[in-house]
Amino acid sequence: MDMGVQGKLAIITGGSDGIGKAIAKTFHEEGATVVINGRNLDKLNAACDEIGVNAHGVVADLATPEGAEELMTFAEDRGDISFLVNNIGIFDVNDFFEVTDERWMEYFNTNLMTAIRISRLVMKDMLGRNDGSIAFISSEAAIRSIGNMVPYSTTKTAVLGLSRSLAELTRGTNVRVNSYMPGTTSTESVKGYFAGLAKDQGKTIDQALKDFYDEVQPGNLKQSLIDPAMHGRGVIQLMTNSAMNGVMHRADGGTIRSIF
Structure with a gap:
């Protein structure tokens, strides 16, 4: 099936490993040019070699506004940005009563602000062109709140709210914003x-x-x-379906006992 991404440009943040790399591979397999970012050049180069000839990596730390600007500029040099996948995230198991303010801020900066910074730039351009699709990678932990992963669950729930709120800004346009909720992968x-x-x-x-x-x-x-490659297929289907906007797509292996 032609997914409609041939010759288009996709940014997948944190795409040098894990779910991000699987999503980048799928876009590349479908004919897109792929841009990934990270903080380790050797890791980025290795990932690009694995993904394919039309994959490009840039050292750009989205924990800073400057990093978001660097990623945006690097991508724009290769064309209009049709797809943005906000994938960067951290997790660990912890005791809520021992998590410091500094660690909480690291969670918010990594799991939420990285996505806000690059979306603020990319989405404005998409709305100006009246074309584009954005996906936020959340987690089943956003719904199945986890007591020994409170910062992770909290920030992933915030990602769902951010995604839906930004979708409200696309009313009447050809730009779409959705979220994707993987299970344990x-x-x-x-x-x-x-x-x-x-x-x-x-x-x-x-x-x-x-x-x-x-x-x-x-x-x-x-x-x-879950095989990470399954998320690659799921995300590209979500991002290319023009009937889907402002929704959360679940791919959690049936962990959440709900049909909605």
Whole structure:
């Protein structure tokens, strides 16, 4: 199926690994030119080599306004920006009562402000051209609030509010803004977390995962980690469907026991 991205330009923030890289690969496979950003040039170059010849990486830290400007300029040099995927995020397991103000601000700056900074630039240009599509990568933790990941859940819930609010600014235009809610995915960081958990508990990784789904996510219908490539397909479908605007697309493996 032709997804309608051939020859168009897509920015995927934090696209050098994990879900971001999977999304970048899908756009590239469908014929788009892809721009990814990060803070490590060697990692960016390796990711671009893996993604393909029309992938370009730039060292641009969206934790700063200057980094957002650098990414915008780098992308614009390659054409009009048709797609923006706000993917940057951090997570860890923590005790709410031990999380410092500084760590809270790091969460807000990384999980929310990075997306605000680049969207503010890109979306204004899209509205001026009356064309474009933006997606925010949230998490099932935005809905299934997690007690030992309070900063993560809180900021991912905020991402949903940000996405819908920006969609309100697109009324009557050809610009769309949506959010995408993945479940627990087989990224390097998640696999590393379960490897550490298994070691701490004296279990195999397979047993640690089984216990996770039995005890933490018993409602999950998939009962296994999600292949990041599935999110690549899901995001590109969401971003190219002109009937979808201001919505949240769930890809959580059935973890949330709700049809809405």
